[in-house]
Amino acid sequence: MRPSIEQPRSSRTGLKVIPWIAVLSLFVLPLLIKNEFYLDALILIFLWGAFAGGWNILAGYAGMISLGHNAFFGIGAYTSTLLLLHFGLSPWIGMLVGGLFASSIGLILGVICFRLRSHYFALATLAFGEVGYIIAVNLRSLTGGSEGLALPIQPSLTLFSFAGKLPYAYIGLFFFLAVIAISYTIEHSRLGYYLTAFRENENAARALGVRTGKVRLIAMVISSFLSAVMGTFYAQYVVFIDPSSVMRIQISIQVALFAIVGGIGTALGPAIGAMIFVPIAMLLRAKMGTSLPGLHMIIYGVILVLVLLYMPQGIGSKLKEKIPLLRRI
Amino acid sequence: MDSTLFTQLLISGILLGGIYALASIGLTLIFGVMKIVNFAHGEFFMIAMYLTYWVVHYFHIDPYLSTLILVPVVFLIGIVSYYLFIRPTLASSVLAQIFITVGLSTIIQNLVLLFWSADFRSISLSYATDSLVLGPFPALHIEEIMVSPARLIAFVLALLLSIAFYLFLKLSYTGKIIRATAQDRSAALLMGINPDSIYRLTFAIGIVLVGLAGGLVLPVYTVHPFVGFDFVLIMFVVVVLGGMGSVVGAMISGLIIGVVEVFSSYWIGQENKQVIYFLVFIAILVVRPSGLFGLKEEEELEHIETID
Numbered sequence: 001m002r003p004s005i006e007q008p009r010s011s012r013t014g015l016k017v018i019p020w021i022a023v024l025s026l027f028v029l030p031l032l033i034k035n036e037f038y039l040d041a042l043i044l045i046f047l048w049g050a051f052a053g054g055w056n057i058l059a060g061y062a063g064m065i066s067l068g069h070n071a072f073f074g075i076g077a078y079t080s081t082l083l084l085l086h087f088g089l090s091p092w093i094g095m096l097v098g099g100l101f102a103s104s105i106g107l108i109l110g111v112i113c114f115r116l117r118s119h120y121f122a123l124a125t126l127a128f129g130e131v132g133y134i135i136a137v138n139l140r141s142l143t144g145g146s147e148g149l150a151l152p153i154q155p156s157l158t159l160f161s162f163a164g165k166l167p168y169a170y171i172g173l174f175f176f177l178a179v180i181a182i183s184y185t186i187e188h189s190r191l192g193y194y195l196t197a198f199r200e201n202e203n204a205a206r207a208l209g210v211r212t213g214k215v216r217l218i219a220m221v222i223s224s225f226l227s228a229v230m231g232t233f234y235a236q237y238v239v240f241i242d243p244s245s246v247m248r249i250q251i252s253i254q255v256a257l258f259a260i261v262g263g264i265g266t267a268l269g270p271a272i273g274a275m276i277f278v279p280i281a282m283l284l285r286a287k288m289g290t291s292l293p294g295l296h297m298i299i300y301g302v303i304l305v306l307v308l309l310y311m312p313q314g315i316g317s318k319l320k321e322k323i324p325l326l327r328r329i
Numbered sequence: 330m331d332s333t334l335f336t337q338l339l340i341s342g343i344l345l346g347g348i349y350a351l352a353s354i355g356l357t358l359i360f361g362v363m364k365i366v367n368f369a370h371g372e373f374f375m376i377a378m379y380l381t382y383w384v385v386h387y388f389h390i391d392p393y394l395s396t397l398i399l400v401p402v403v404f405l406i407g408i409v410s411y412y413l414f415i416r417p418t419l420a421s422s423v424l425a426q427i428f429i430t431v432g433l434s435t436i437i438q439n440l441v442l443l444f445w446s447a448d449f450r451s452i453s454l455s456y457a458t459d460s461l462v463l464g465p466f467p468a469l470h471i472e473e474i475m476v477s478p479a480r481l482i483a484f485v486l487a488l489l490l491s492i493a494f495y496l497f498l499k500l501s502y503t504g505k506i507i508r509a510t511a512q513d514r515s516a517a518l519l520m521g522i523n524p525d526s527i528y529r530l531t532f533a534i535g536i537v538l539v540g541l542a543g544g545l546v547l548p549v550y551t552v553h554p555f556v557g558f559d560f561v562l563i564m565f566v567v568v569v570l571g572g573m574g575s576v577v578g579a580m581i582s583g584l585i586i587g588v589v590e591v592f593s594s595y596w597i598g599q600e601n602k603q604v605i606y607f608l609v610f611i612a613i614l615v616v617r618p619s620g621l622f623g624l625k626e627e628e629e630l631e632h633i634e635t636i637d
Contacts, residue, residue, distance in 0.1 A: 120618055256428065260424070
């Protein structure tokens with residue numbers, strides 16, 4: 001929606017400043033939060049927001065709904081952790097290795113599942129994610145099986161390990177903003193238009209000369225890379241990984257839910273979804289995690305269903321519609 | 330591998346496969362008629378297991394009888410779920426269709442967890458504790474074969490129910506309407522069939538079928554809030570192998586998957602057997618997405634096109 005002619009010039013330039021103010025306040029925010037619990041919530045918002053953004057690049061822009069992104073997340077977490085434990089390799093490098101490994105797997109999966117659309121693609125990726133989980137559980141000699149792997153705590157920048165939470169908050173913020181920036185760039189680039197064209201009408205896109213196969217694979221590679229990177233970040237932050245925390249299918253469902261509720265196929269949607277859901281989950285778990293197990297998942301499910309039924313474009317897009325100020329951003 | 334062991338494994342596999350077949354028919358039927366993949370199918374299986382468990386637990390009624398008594402309840406659950414979740418998304422995007430049932434599955438799993446805790450529950454049949462012994466058959470060089478009575482009863486009942494449903498679909502007027510709608514929705518509409526009532530009925534029947542399977546296996550498996558997920562993955566494999574939408578395909582491939590599961594868990598171990606059938610699953614999707622018994626390829630696979 002273009003701004004109308006009668007819009008005064010000054011207020012338009014004023015509006016352009018708003019996103020920068022938002023980014024700036026995000027930078028200040030971690031310094032203001034003194035409570036460990038809230039800082040933890042903020043870091044997890046960054047982590048899940050970035051991961052959901054990675055999922056969104058494939059599912060949102062290309063319309064290829066993956067239920068197997070838990071495997072990419074897990075590959076990232078296990079690759080960097082195993083390299084660190086066995087070879088003392090810095091997780092920063094491990095993160096890159098894990099990302100490249102995951103995107104090669106993603107590329108292979110993409111090529112194999114080339115012909116599959118909609119439900120069929122979702123089913124194939126579901127099976128793929130489950131294979132990842134089973135391997136992580138059963139390859140005990142490497143992954144430690146269900147007992148998981150504990151990471152060493154030795155604060156050092158090169159080992160991606162810190163004593164306090166603050167550095168993690170800034171690293172998380174960096175990924176969070178980076179994924180939004182990447183999504184925004186894709187959305188407004190040739191690649192984004194190609195992906196959207198493929199999603200909306202594959203035959204028309206191909207008739208117009210879009211190489212739909214190639215752009216889809218590019219989306220797959222970027223998406224799996226980012227998911228794996230967030231897996232490494234998770235491992236370094238939580239310092240413990242096991243199949244059920246980094247490889248479970250629920251992880252894929254969760255990021256999909258964040259993206260859908262926030263606004264699928266938009267750069268900010270997944271971030272908004274994480275901002276809504278992560279605090280709800282954390283508060284519910286802290287207040288009644290033992291007395292009412294699974295309550296936060298019920299609320300997740302109900303919100304997902306309500307959003308799908310009543311605002312399929314997501315809450316983010318709805319807000320944009322309702323609040324004219326946001327429309328210009 | 331000697332012939333006794335082979336026969337033993339084959340029989341175990343077929344007994345298991347009968348249950349898979351019954352559970353998967355509903356899933357494939359719902360897909361065939363409504364073009365919706367019900368990701369919450371396993372949760373209905375789990376609910377039926379729990380309901381049967383509670384009826385057995387509180388009223389001391391035989392589990393197989395309880396399963397049959399519960400059919401109207403499960404049917405009603407299917408109808409309600411249809412109105413609340415399925416009907417509003419029939420015309421929505423694939424994304425909404427997938428995640429509405431994923432959301433439903435999450436809600437059901439965790440509601441059950443909340444109310445009935447994560448405890449593993451099971452029942453035992455007083456009249457079926459000892460294994461049946463078949464054989465020996467010296468002529469075939471087969472020694473004694475052990476068969477669990479609970480599994481045998483579940484298999485026989487599942488087989489009878491599957492065949493009865495197949496006959497209903499083939500011979501009854503309602504069955505014909507369901508098949509007509511699955512074959513060509515617009516043509517069925519033109520013939521005066523009300524798709525809404527057929528969808529409602531199909532969904533509820535699908536849920537009843539998976540519910541029956543859940544009740545029948547209660548004496549064999551333990552029930553917990555996440556048992557549905559393990560089963561639904563197998564059901565997806567069965568449905569895709571048989572061809573999505575094909576009822577006969579689901580029945581035959583249910584048996585195949587049962588046998589494959591038993592043999593692969595013998596050869597490569599209980600933990601890794603799943604890897605085998607998920608890889609088989611992806612391979613079928615890739616090589617022949619219409620499955621072994623897929624119907625008309627163009628119609629069934631409107632979303633699948635080869636590239637260049």
